[in-house]
Amino acid sequence: MSGTGLSIPAPTEASLFGLPLWLVVAVGAVALFGAFQVYYWVGHFLGERLYASRVGTRIGRHRIRKVENVVRRWGALAVYACFWVPVLRHSLPWVAGVLRVSYPWYVVASALGCLTWVPVTSFGLYTVIWGWVGLASRSPITAAVVAVAALAALAGVTVWRRRRKAAPDDKLASA
Structure with missing residues (x-):
């Protein structure tokens, strides 16, 4: 992109909020992991009462049953897979808590999900945005x-x- 003065920074040199992009991604992964643990324990402690809450009512019992069936069938693997499905990403973890999915396996699955989903989406989005900016400059x-x-x-x-x-x-x- 010579002549435009615009250059796409390399992922190792890019920054956001003055921090290296890789550090922002790492902090995001840790924060999401923490959120997943909170979701699980909220589901674990509230149990069936969670389904009668405003969130549970809004989601709908029939949809919650579908998520329950996925968790019953796939267990911790469903927790990992939910990272890649937008609606499930934030509903399946508390259902896993209600259903008392093995917590050690839940931790492993949610950690692996955070370690794979966050970098892929962050750097993928980074690539799309800078690709579009490069196109706009040309x-x-x-x-x-x-x-x-x-x-x-x-x-x-x-x-x-x-x-x-x-x-x-x-x-x-x-x-």
């Missing part, structure tokens, strides 16, 4: 088209999911 119009296309795709997926989610409810209402 061709602002192309970058704008890419941004609009990405937003349109996101809006399309959101609308599609909402319609798909509403369809079973509509069938129940008309029956």
